[in-house]
Amino acid sequence: MAGSGTAHLRPRDEVLLQVENLYVEFPAGRGRTVRAVSGVSFDLAKGETLGIVGESGCGKSSTARALIQLPRPRAGSVRLDGLDLTSLRGEALRRVRRRLQMIFQDPISSLNPRRRVREIVEEGPKVWGRGALDVDEVLEAVGLDPATAAVRRPHEFSGGQCQRVSIARALVLEPEVVICDEPVSALDVSVQAQILALLEDLKERYRLTLVFIAHDLAVVKNVSDRILVMYLGKTCELAPSEDLIARPAHPYTKALLAAIPGSGLDLPPADRLISGEPPSPVDPPSGCRFRTRCPRAAERCAREEPEIRPVNGGDHYVACHFPDL
Amino acid sequence: MRRRFGAGFWIATAWISLVVAAAALADLLPIPGYDETLVGPPRSGPSAEHPFGTDGLGRDVFSRVVHGARVSLGVGIGAVVLGLGLGAPLGVLAGYRKGFADAVIMAVNDIALAFPSLVFALAVVAFAGASLRNVLIVLGVLGIPAWVRLIRGATLSFAEREFVLAARVLGVRDRRILWRDIMPNVAVPAASYAFIGMAVVIVAEGSLAFLGLSVQAPTPTWGGLINEGRTLMETAPHVVLAPSIVMFLTVLSFNLVGDRLRALTDVRQSGLEPARQSAPLPAGPGAEPVTGALLQVDDLRTHIHTPRGTVKAVDGVSFTLERGRTLAIVGESGSGKSMLIRTILGLLPAADVSRGGHVRLEGDDLTRFTPEEMRQVLGRRLGTVFQDPMTALNPVRTIGTQVTEPLRVHLGMSRKRAREEAARLLASVGIPDPARTLGRYPHQLSGGMRQRVTIAMALSCGPDVLFADEPTTALDVTIQDQVLRLIHRLREERDMAVVLVSHDLSVVRQWADEVIVMYAGKVVEHGPAEQVFARPRMPYTEALLQAAPRLTDPSHHRLRVIPGRPPDLADVPPGCPFRPRCAYAQDRCGAEAPPLTGDHDHLYACWHPTGSAVAGAPEGAESHGR
Numbered sequence: 039m040a041g042s043g044t045a046h047l048r049p050r051d052e053v054l055l056q057v058e059n060l061y062v063e064f065p066a067g068r069g070r071t072v073r074a075v076s077g078v079s080f081d082l083a084k085g086e087t088l089g090i091v092g093e094s095g096c097g098k099s100s101t102a103r104a105l106i107q108l109p110r111p112r113a114g115s116v117r118l119d120g121l122d123l124t125s126l127r128g129e130a131l132r133r134v135r136r137r138l139q140m141i142f143q144d145p146i147s148s149l150n151p152r153r154r155v156r157e158i159v160e161e162g163p164k165v166w167g168r169g170a171l172d173v174d175e176v177l178e179a180v181g182l183d184p185a186t187a188a189v190r191r192p193h194e195f196s197g198g199q200c201q202r203v204s205i206a207r208a209l210v211l212e213p214e215v216v217i218c219d220e221p222v223s224a225l226d227v228s229v230q231a232q233i234l235a236l237l238e239d240l241k242e243r244y245r246l247t248l249v250f251i252a253h254d255l256a257v258v259k260n261v262s263d264r265i266l267v268m269y270l271g272k273t274c275e276l277a278p279s280e281d282l283i284a285r286p287a288h289p290y291t292k293a294l295l296a297a298i299p300g301s302g303l304d305l306p307p308a309d310r311l312i313s314g315e316p317p318s319p320v321d322p323p324s325g326c327r328f329r330t331r332c333p334r335a336a337e338r339c340a341r342e343e344p345e346i347r348p349v350n351g352g353d354h355y356v357a358c359h360f361p362d363l
Numbered sequence: 364m365r366r367r368f369g370a371g372f373w374i375a376t377a378w379i380s381l382v383v384a385a386a387a388l389a390d391l392l393p394i395p396g397y398d399e400t401l402v403g404p405p406r407s408g409p410s411a412e413h414p415f416g417t418d419g420l421g422r423d424v425f426s427r428v429v430h431g432a433r434v435s436l437g438v439g440i441g442a443v444v445l446g447l448g449l450g451a452p453l454g455v456l457a458g459y460r461k462g463f464a465d466a467v468i469m470a471v472n473d474i475a476l477a478f479p480s481l482v483f484a485l486a487v488v489a490f491a492g493a494s495l496r497n498v499l500i501v502l503g504v505l506g507i508p509a510w511v512r513l514i515r516g517a518t519l520s521f522a523e524r525e526f527v528l529a530a531r532v533l534g535v536r537d538r539r540i541l542w543r544d545i546m547p548n549v550a551v552p553a554a555s556y557a558f559i560g561m562a563v564v565i566v567a568e569g570s571l572a573f574l575g576l577s578v579q580a581p582t583p584t585w586g587g588l589i590n591e592g593r594t595l596m597e598t599a600p601h602v603v604l605a606p607s608i609v610m611f612l613t614v615l616s617f618n619l620v621g622d623r624l625r626a627l628t629d630v631r632q633s634g635l636e637p638a639r640q641s642a643p644l645p646a647g648p649g650a651e652p653v654t655g656a657l658l659q660v661d662d663l664r665t666h667i668h669t670p671r672g673t674v675k676a677v678d679g680v681s682f683t684l685e686r687g688r689t690l691a692i693v694g695e696s697g698s699g700k701s702m703l704i705r706t707i708l709g710l711l712p713a714a715d716v717s718r719g720g721h722v723r724l725e726g727d728d729l730t731r732f733t734p735e736e737m738r739q740v741l742g743r744r745l746g747t748v749f750q751d752p753m754t755a756l757n758p759v760r761t762i763g764t765q766v767t768e769p770l771r772v773h774l775g776m777s778r779k780r781a782r783e784e785a786a787r788l789l790a791s792v793g794i795p796d797p798a799r800t801l802g803r804y805p806h807q808l809s810g811g812m813r814q815r816v817t818i819a820m821a822l823s824c825g826p827d828v829l830f831a832d833e834p835t836t837a838l839d840v841t842i843q844d845q846v847l848r849l850i851h852r853l854r855e856e857r858d859m860a861v862v863l864v865s866h867d868l869s870v871v872r873q874w875a876d877e878v879i880v881m882y883a884g885k886v887v888e889h890g891p892a893e894q895v896f897a898r899p900r901m902p903y904t905e906a907l908l909q910a911a912p913r914l915t916d917p918s919h920h921r922l923r924v925i926p927g928r929p930p931d932l933a934d935v936p937p938g939c940p941f942r943p944r945c946a947y948a949q950d951r952c953g954a955e956a957p958p959l960t961g962d963h964d965h966l967y968a969c970w971h972p973t974g975s976a977v978a979g980a981p982e983g984a985e986s987h988g989r
């Protein structure tokens with residue numbers, strides 16, 4: 039079956055996390071199905087940051103949640119150090135979850151409004167007993183005052199500070215992989231810069247491996263080593279950050295870049311690279327899912343789904359019949 | 364609970380406490396026994412000795428009402444505890460587990476809810492015997508389905524919140540999540556409903572007692588007392604009135620307390636109403652109207668009086684705008700951008716606001732307009748587009764009705780002509796198949812299409828100025844591009860002016876001719892867009908530009924971090940508001956507020972302006988794609 043392919047995956051023993059042919063689906067009522075993620079694969083080496091970009095509804099968050107098995111993907115595997123999380127149940131799964139932590143988009147709603155900030159960060163160590171970092175040390179590492187955190191509740195903090203609390207909560211368990219789902223999208227530019235700088239520092243200090251999801255390509259480029267572009271549940275392109283921005287090969291990546299106002303890149307106006315609106319994931323187009331908006335679409339695109347393949351030599355991969363090389 | 368409840372809440376709470384205390388201490392109170400006959404002359408009216416008078420057998424009505432409260436409150440509290448005790452676990456189970464458990468519980472629940480409950484209660488009590496226990500059990504059990512539904516709803520809404528997900532990611536066990544993350548949040552709505560539930564049960568018990576189907580004589584109950592008193596309505600109305608009034612007040616109090624508690628959980632939005640009586644602030648040095656200017660804003664100020672102090676949301680903003688130009692207002696959240704727009708449009712929360720300054724539209728001073736005149740101006744001469752198109756559109760009316768309304772109201776078009784014009788407008792904002800779209804509802808359109816509809820509505824009467832407050836913040840970048848392109852095109856076609864509010868510097872960089880940078884309610888820099896971006900003079904503008912990541916920068920490039928955060932607008936430090944975060948600050952900055960000055964049309968408020976060009980400003984960005 040034509041999936042998006044796995045040509046871009048590296049040997050299993052070289053990577054920490056490997057995601058293969060991930061499918062996430064949700065019931066949409068009246069017997070229909072939302073095909074949120076359809077055959078996405080990627081991997082992360084230890085210490086690497088992978089950025090995932092795409093527009094709303096393209097399956098970024100569904101992918102993130104499938105990694106931590108909340109909810110479980112319909113098909114595919116998620117291997118952490120060779121251990122397939124999708125085969126785990128109950129207690130075994132609970133135990134492995136602490137190795138993967140997550141930071142969410144909405145800094146306010148991801149904290150329980152009725153608990154004090156310190157209690158929120160302490161929850162992990164309480165549940166797991168020994169083997170966690172010192173709570174005060176982590177609070178200080180994310181730039182919060184432990185004394186204040188002991189008495190205040192989330193609504194007494196600003197959005198940026200709440201996001202620091204979320205980061206502390208994730209870090210205190212010493213996870214190997216941290217999945218950041220739009221961690222700065224709700225923040226102002228100056229606070230965004232503070233959080234991005236903090237993430238880079240912490241990554242160094244705690245030797246983290248990051249999955250960084252965002253819709254803003256400039257933000258993703260700033261933190262990522264490699265970038266995965268998604269469209270309507272499929273992989274379009276995967277490349278080292280600099281390469282992806284400098285030489286986008288997939289028509290959708292180009293459109294995405296061109297749509298960024300004042301990007302300073304030499305690209306035609308976005309309205310010549312993309313038209314219309316994304317189709318419904320309940321009833322995605324046949325063949326290439328981007329074909330309804332793609333200026334290059336040809337008859338083959340409707341018939342046959344493009345397989346991911348290497349281009350430009352090296353580690354640049356694209357899933358398109360007619361890439362721009 | 365620092366939120367204000369209002370006097371009604373406290374009076375109601377006091378009344379409930381009084382009734383509860385009286386019922387609990389009934390035996391200790393210095394009053395005659397409830398069944399002692401002839402403690403006074405029968406059917407005598409209220410007196411010092413018998414505050415509620417006596418009944419047909421000469422019993423003290425006050426004592427009977429107080430003892431009756433025991434039954435009414437006992438049944439009320441007991442039935443609610445029973446219903447909650449059984450209903451809450453089922454509701455939590457259904458809401459948290461979802462899936463099969465939910466389906467079964469809710470199916471049974473829906474059947475139970477469809478039962479004619481009072482008839483059922485009558486039948487059961489008539490069959491099993493009228494006793495306090497039976498009444499309590501029947502009323503308690505009948506309440507269960509409503510409890511299940513309520514608790515399930517509340518649980519569902521919290522179970523989907525990210526903090527619950529976060530707890531599961533941490534590996535917290537379900538039992539602990541339910542106990543620590545869900546229960547405390549469900550407790551508030553449950554408590555509010557418990558009060559309302561008690562009121563319902565007290566009325567139900569009263570009805571049963573009135574029919575003689577509750578606790579039997581001689582034990583008094585409120586409903587029973589009213590029943591007994593019926594025959595004396597003409598000679599001694601107080602026998603009926605006393606228990607009726609007490610019951611009425613008690614039920615009212617329970618409802619009121621429940622309502623106020625529920626309001627605690629509601630998130631209210633501040634209303635957008637034309638301001639009624641906003642007190643004027645002392646006028647500044649009034650600038651003369653500039654002839655030829657389309658829109659002239661002059662020393663505009665909006666101060667909101669809050670319990671924390673006076674929030675200076677807009678503090679002395681001036682600008683002029685010509686036709687065919689776009690003015691962008693940038694700043695971080697809380698800098699007063701939206702407040703500025705609302706002040707110009709006269710859309711302010713009605714209470715506790717003082718505003719000052721002038722807004723002139725082609726010479727007419729809008730700040731002198733009555734709300735009715737302002738409504739005319741808003742429909743016809745000033746168009747508005749807001750961040751969330753859903754709040755601008757009425758979800759239960761078709762697009763057609765909403766787009767034709769301004770045409771019919773302001774331009775007096777016939778229904779048929781308005782529909783044709785609406786279709787034409789929708790086509791002009793790039794909506795495919797406009798005729799069919801007119802018959803659809805807002806939720807049937809995508810976010811981008813909805814925003815196009817609100818733009819079409821804003822343009823329907825051919826406004827002179829279009830105000831767009833974060834029009835694309837909720838949209839995807841490719842859709843954002845389409846919408847901004849559209850606004851730009853329409854500006855050219857219609858020779859309008861555009862005021863674009865945005866927190867996104869790159870949007871402003873591409874689409875604005877002129878920029879105002881706001882910080883803490885004040886304009887800190889104002890000038891032509893290219894100049895402000897290429898050569899910012901105010902340190903805040905410079906820092907903001909360097910804090911935003913850019914595609915042309917290498918990966919892992921260190922962004923400029925501005926320490927701290929913007930000041931609380933109720934407590935802005937003296938001198939320059941940016942001083943605590945400014946790398947260039949010196950003594951003078953803390954003592955004196957810098958005025959907005961500069962050369963030609965580039966103004967900045969800073970004692971020590973920066974002179975350096977920002978490294979690597981992308982060339983050709985301004986003209987890109989136009």
Ligand SMILES: Nc1ncnc2c1ncn2[C@@H]1O[C@H](COP(=O)(O)OP(=O)(O)OP(=O)(O)O)[C@@H](O)[C@H]1O
Pocket residue numbers: 633667669674676694695696697698699700701702703712866932
């Ligand atoms: N109804 C109100 N009562 C009291 N303060 C208010 C009210 N509305 C706004 N404010 C305050 O006014 C200031 C400016 O708010 P405004 O909404 O204009 O900011 P903004 O720059 O538009 O922010 P954002 O980008 O988040 O929309 C803030 O400090 C805000 O808390």
Ligand code: SF4
Pocket residue numbers: 288289290326327328329330332333334335336339344357358359360361
């Ligand atoms: S496969 Fe065809 S439709 Fe899809 S992106 Fe490539 S050219 Fe466009």
Ligand code: SF4
Pocket residue numbers: 901902903939940941942943945946947948949952957968969970971972
């Ligand atoms: S006036 Fe002083 S504190 Fe304010 S921006 Fe200028 S240098 Fe900084």
Ligand SMILES: [Mg+2]
Pocket residue numbers: 700701833
């Ligand atoms: Mg705003």
